[in-house]
Amino acid sequence: MTSPRKLKANRENARASTGPRTPAGRARSSRNACRHGLNISVLSDYALSAEVEASAHEIAGVGAIPEIHGLSRRIAEAQIDLNRVRRGRHDLLVRSLSDANYSPLEVSAYPKVFAQVVAALASQLAVIDRYERGALSRRKFAFRAFDAMRRQRAATEREKTH
Amino acid sequence: MSNIDPQPPVTSIARPERSGRLSCFGPPPFLLGDDPKAYDELHARISGDVKPTDTLEKIWVCEAADIVWEFLRLRRLKAGLMNGAAEDGMKDVLRKLLGEKIIDIRSVLGQTPATKLASKWAARGPRAVKKVDKLLAAAGLIMDAVMAKSTGRWIDEAERFDRMIMSAETRFGAQLREVDRRRATFGQRLRRTLQQVEDAEYHVIEGPKGETKRDQPAEVEG
Numbered sequence: 125m126t127s128p129r130k131l132k133a134n135r136e137n138a139r140a141s142t143g144p145r146t147p148a149g150r151a152r153s154s155r156n157a158c159r160h161g162l163n164i165s166v167l168s169d170y171a172l173s174a175e176v177e178a179s180a181h182e183i184a185g186v187g188a189i190p191e192i193h194g195l196s197r198r199i200a201e202a203q204i205d206l207n208r209v210r211r212g213r214h215d216l217l218v219r220s221l222s223d224a225n226y227s228p229l230e231v232s233a234y235p236k237v238f239a240q241v242v243a244a245l246a247s248q249l250a251v252i253d254r255y256e257r258g259a260l261s262r263r264k265f266a267f268r269a270f271d272a273m274r275r276q277r278a279a280t281e282r283e284k285t286h
Numbered sequence: 287m288s289n290i291d292p293q294p295p296v297t298s299i300a301r302p303e304r305s306g307r308l309s310c311f312g313p314p315p316f317l318l319g320d321d322p323k324a325y326d327e328l329h330a331r332i333s334g335d336v337k338p339t340d341t342l343e344k345i346w347v348c349e350a351a352d353i354v355w356e357f358l359r360l361r362r363l364k365a366g367l368m369n370g371a372a373e374d375g376m377k378d379v380l381r382k383l384l385g386e387k388i389i390d391i392r393s394v395l396g397q398t399p400a401t402k403l404a405s406k407w408a409a410r411g412p413r414a415v416k417k418v419d420k421l422l423a424a425a426g427l428i429m430d431a432v433m434a435k436s437t438g439r440w441i442d443e444a445e446r447f448d449r450m451i452m453s454a455e456t457r458f459g460a461q462l463r464e465v466d467r468r469r470a471t472f473g474q475r476l477r478r479t480l481q482q483v484e485d486a487e488y489h490v491i492e493g494p495k496g497e498t499k500r501d502q503p504a505e506v507e508g
Contacts, residue, residue: 182309183341203345207312214315221318234319235366239443242450253453260457264464267342271468 162212162255166204176200183270192277195270202263209259213252220245308341311348315356325355328483335479336472343472346465350458354480357454364447367440373408375436376418377401383421 126134144153166172179200184193220241242249307314307329314325329351338344380386380400406414422428437444466473 179309185341199342199345203311210315211312214317217317232366232370235363236370236440236443238363239367239440239446242446243443246446260460264460267464267468270342 162209162252166201166208172204172208176204179203189277191273192270195266195273198266199263199270202259202266206256206259206263209252209255213249213256216245216248216252217241307351308344308348311345311352315352317359320355320359325351328355331483332476332479336475338472342468343465346461346472346476349461350476350480353454353458353461354483357451357458358484360447360451360454364444364451367443367447368436369408371436371440371444372432373404373436374439375432375434376407377404379427379432380404380418380421383425383427 144150166176176197177200180193180197183199184196188196221237224237224241314322316322316325329347332351332354333344333347336343336347338347377400380403381398384398384400384403386398386400403414403417407418422431462473462477465476
């Protein structure tokens, strides 16, 4: 069991550890949770949320009911997220290939350079793959919900006409 | 992990609108050496064959084009890697056969007789190929010895390409299952078209005794 003396010392030390104090340190630690930005919802980004809205309209079609529009927004959100993840991977690869000082004239060396770049980025690419799988899964279920709703609507329409 | 650059990278070809491609998909994932025209043709061919009827099916067509594009690129890169590795392996074998020392500054610059001959052999120069065959035969070696050398050196990289190809294929398999759930005929047409696209990447080559093989990529591109 922890002695009262140790407990007191632990509490005092914990009170002293309140994170960075300088403006530079605070600024740096404020970005701790933002390593690649792939965890942030696309809706919190103004440009991406506008893209989601435009895509949702494209998917739902003209004159869609609010339920269908809501479900098409789910598809669009997953799709835009998927684009963002894939663009992240693509940019990472392109940047790393540029950093590898590869000359486009050495066409025969390109596969080796590419293999080395992919090997060096293996852990980062694995993280991106995980985000991609997540976005694909969200899109799959959004597709299913959208289809189910459309089928339900069609059945209702048929019943009305009979 | 580094932050995502909002600006399109210099070496990528990023055009927001391409024929038949949905705007919600963004630009195609081109890398150095990719041919945008070939991508457009692939997309148009898949789209023309499977005839998507709504936006969801158009999304699947875009997805199919992107994944097929990715694994065709990976296969080309793997073939390129193995071809390059064969040249390295041949250099090693020829150095031994021609009695060159391993540590020779000229070999780094590609100037020793062995490295020069290996480069010409890799470029399929008829005289070099004949000379290499003669040297290997005299030493009682066959091409397998060269391939063993080269495969050993680049085995990890080749395996990495294989894993990436497998991952793309798995992802695509999952997509096809979803397509089947929705419209089986669309899924069948998509499968058939992609099989044809894949087959077009391979060509028939003559084996040593006249038998035909179908296991070589058509060409190696960077």
